[in-house]
Amino acid sequence: MPTPGQIWEAADLPERRLAGVALNPATPQDLLLRLLTDGPEAVRMVLCRDRILPDAVVEAALTHPDTRTRSFFARNPHVDPAQRARLVDDPEWFVRAHLAEAPRVPDGSRPRPLPDETAVYMLNTYENDILQGTIYQQLSAGLRRSMPTHPDPKVRALGVGMWSDLPAATRAALLADSDEEVRDRAERHARLEDPAWVERELPDRPCHARWDLLMHRALSRAVVDGVLTAPLSERERHAIAGNPSLPADVVVLLAADPDPEVREAIARRPDLAPAELRALAGDPDPAVRLAVSVHPVLSEEERARIDYQVPKNGYFPPYPEPYTPRDPEDLRRYADSGHPLLRQRAARDPSLPPDLLERLAADEDLGVRVLLAQNHPDAPAALLLRSFLDYDGGDRAHLTTRPNFPTAGLAAFADHDDPEVRALTARDPHAAPATVARLTRDPDPAVRAALARHPNLPQERLAELLDDDELAHAAAANPALDPEVMHQLVAGAGRRLDLKLD
Template identity: 75%
Template sequence: MPTPQEIWETADLAERRLAGVALNPSAPEDVLLRLLADGSPAVRMVLCRDRILPDAVVEAVLKHPDTHTRSFFARNPHVDPAQRVRLVDDPEWFVRAHLAEAPHVPCGWRVRPLPDWAVVRMISTYDSEALGGTFRRQVSTAMWRSMPTHPVAEVRRWGVGLWDHLSADTRAALLADPDEGVRERALSHLREEDPAWVERMLPDRSCHGRTRALMFLALSRAVVDSVLTAPVGPQDRAMIANNPGLPADVVALLAADPDPEVRETIARRADLAPAELRALAVDPDPEVRLALSVHPALSEGERAAIDYEVPVDRCFDHSPVPFVPRDPEDVRRDAHSVHPLLRRRAAADHSLPPDLVARLAEDDDLGVRVLLAQNHPDAPAPLLLRSFLEYTGHSREHLTARPNFPTTGLAAYADHEDPMVRALTARDPEAAPATVERLTHDPDPAVRAALARHPSLPPSRLRELLDDEELAHPAAANPALAPETMHELVAAHGHRA
């Protein structure tokens, strides 16, 4: 079976046009059912994977005899996950594996979680290979939190992986669990808290296992001293600088390490003594000073006295809900901080109260405003638009998918120098037909494609684009396309076939 990219690349003009009809929100149900029954792989792929479907079409997809057609629906990010999981017991492993694989969405976009019951069933019945990779992105936060005490043993085994977040009572229960697999996994985590065991098992070469041990596991003094005197690799010192159990005298030693990467890592530790705080606050390396400037032990006055520079060219993305929610008072303190990085941290919190949303929406730091727009479910429309206009970094397009992103008035940007901003015109239902038609001739292909789908496109131009090699696909998805024209296109293809 060819890959989805190969399927699309080998589709001819007629197939791409019908794939556009398959995306058309105005396509009658009978047209969609005909495309599902008789369409080429490219048409069925787009129909089943790239849109919300009427209930009757969903039923037909679930019963479709072609394995790959059902697998396309299993990967659909637009439909309700409750519809996708109706394939949870599909007879074909290929379909089940694609259900377990999170739907492909632009980087930074959230994948809607599967129903908890379906996650339990998949963990209980699917092999580990199918549940690797991106499956975890489809598990709800509530489901993750329930795993360590879940009544199903296979789920508790997954819950053991949350060891660092578990209470002493929950850990003890897992160590005494009636299921041998749960007990073994819990014991493996407990061993990692034993410095003598870690010392015996520590690889003597640079590898992932050594990196993980040096950064996170319990280290004996002998291991620490060996890293200081005879490191295996050039990053060993920076690795142990991150270890939460590092002795205080070693923290002090590494705070003066000649490698700025080591000092920067040390600067992020919460257990710094006053002497290290003072030294790192005037470190010659700007990255070290920046890392130290957000230290929780500093007062706002001490923070402001540090010579740091906050970068504005970083990616400001959507952040997942943390397993352990932050303390609301800590979030409020950060939101009122003089430090932009702390305000950015607060802005990424999904549960900010309305007063802090209003405050941070007017913040003078771009990162604060964009992170608020990317993460808060009630980010106001003016903030979303302003963020899109001012931020040109990673996941910028995610802003247009936020619930409150505006539509009316966007045609005012039809002549903007940035093509992504010009393309916003396609979202404006009141854009003038002449403006829409003009932008289908835009020098940027993404702008042309976006405006080819605008319902205000003059009918004569829409008919012309149906035969355009480049724009036939988006033009056929235009909701202004007459139903009779869609029927004609489907019939013509069927006759040709």
């Protein structure tokens, strides 16, 4: 069975034009239904997977006789998840598997969650080979928070995975749960807090399981001494440096380790004694000094005395909604800090109150501004545009999906050196037709494709692009395309076009 990528690669020019019509927001409903019924697979894939759909088309997609077509709809991130959820009992394994698999979304984004009742039903009725862990990406924040105490045992069993963050009373309840699977999972997690069990089970060869135990699980003194005296690799000292169970004397020892990466890991520990804090604050390695400069016990004055530097080329992505809201006092303390990394922690919280939002939107630190723009639902338009212009990280495009990203005036960037910035012109509803037409000949293919869909594209140029092997797909998705031409495209016999557009 071909993959979606292979389906698209195999599509010829007429099929790609039809796929553009399928994506066009101005395409009449009757044509969409015709494409769904009679269109080739590449067109049905794009139609069912890559756009918002009218209700009548949704109904037709849900009952389409072709399994693959229903599976495309099952992974549509644009439709209401409750519509996708109607495929929960589809007779075909293939469709149910694609429903369980999270829809494709831009990097840094999360798919909208399925209804809670659908997710719980899937956990109870779908086989593990269908769920494959991907269902977790489609759980609502409320359901995720409730999992350890949820009335449904299948949900509680999944919630055991939050073990390290659970209070003692919740852990005890899971260990005594009436459901065997819940108890078994809880007991497995509890064993990881038993140093003797970890020592018995620790693999005697380098592997993922050994690294996990050394980094995160309760370590006996014998295991720690073995790593210090006879490690299987030099990196094992680094592995245990952040382990919460590390004895205090070993923390002291590793704080003076010759490897700066080990000292950096030690510098991040919340249990550092004052002597180690002072020593690491004056460490010769800048990464160590930076790590210790955000230690929670330091005062602002003590932080300011540390010679740290915050990198300017950091990674500032969108973050998922936290399981539990942050303490408002902690959030305000971070926002008020003179340390950019602490202000960055505040900036990525979507619950930041309006006064702190306004203040951090004008922050001198790029990371603070971009994290605020990436994560706050009320990030202002000016901040979003400034962040897009200043930041070149791989998740930059996520900024354009934020609610307040501006449109007016973006044609002013039509001659910018950065092609991603030039492409912003496609978002300006008032871009001059001549500018739009010129950018369909831009050196960058992404700019050409974006402007081929602009409704201000002159009709003569739009007609030319419908016969362009590269841009026909984008041109056919242009909402300024005449409905009569859409009908011609759908009725065409695959020939190259000679359309006269007014």
